[in-house]
Amino acid sequence: MVQAALDQALAAGVGMFAALAAGLIAIPLLRWGWVPPKAFFWGPAITFIAVNYACDALIHIWVPLRRGGVTPGMLVMGLRVETLRGGRPKARAYVFRWLLMTVDGLLLGLVAVVSIVVSRRRQRIGDLVARTLVVCVDPASPRTFG
Structure with missing residues (x-):
């Protein structure tokens, strides 16, 4: 967030x-x-x-x-976007993530929070549709973020 x-x-x-x-x-x-x-x-x-x-x-x-796979905010936070297989997403995936950010932002971000809590890989709706993950850049930390 x-x-x-x-x-x-x-x-x-x-x-x-x-x-x-x-x-x-x-x-x-x-x-x-x-x-x-x-x-x-x-x-x-x-x-x-x-x-x-x-x-x-x-x-x-x-x-x-x-x-x-890094936006300026992700660079500051040490995050990166990857595909589910660990590769670089294509432009289509970034477009899906961006367009569905409006859905994720509904009710002051509550939709994204619920999606992250409920999904197995802690993904927001945009990531589920685009088949991407937000991961920590630090290889010692296996955490993923939606």
């Missing part, structure tokens, strides 16, 4: 920066009368949502695909 919070904080931070930039661009455009007053609110809001969503996809699909 800490790893997911770190990854989301990174995506939200980039989204906030982009929203701030959009707001700063909207100020002179508003003064010159080139955009309606609603653009001062909606421009940064839409920018935040779009950039946050794109960064989230980038962090959970592209980065682990290129970095051996």
Whole structure:
């Protein structure tokens, strides 16, 4: 859960920066009368949502695909994504994991917690569908995390 919070904080931070930039661009455009007053609110809001969503996809699909199954949050926590057989997952597996994160996040993450507690290998729903495991990078520790 800490790893997911770190990854989301990174995506939200980039989204906030982009929203701030959009707001700063909207100020002179508003003064010159080139955009309606609603653009001062909606421009940064839409920018935040779009950039946050794109960064989230980038962090959970592209980065682990290129970095051996590790997102920035996983790097900090010492975790990695592997297939059930111990290999590197394909892009499809990362897409499934990312898309099903919305299901896992329902009820403030309760769905993921229940899935992790109930499943034999402590996997969340995204990992069950993608046939992946989140494992400790330390080879001395055989723990797996959903």
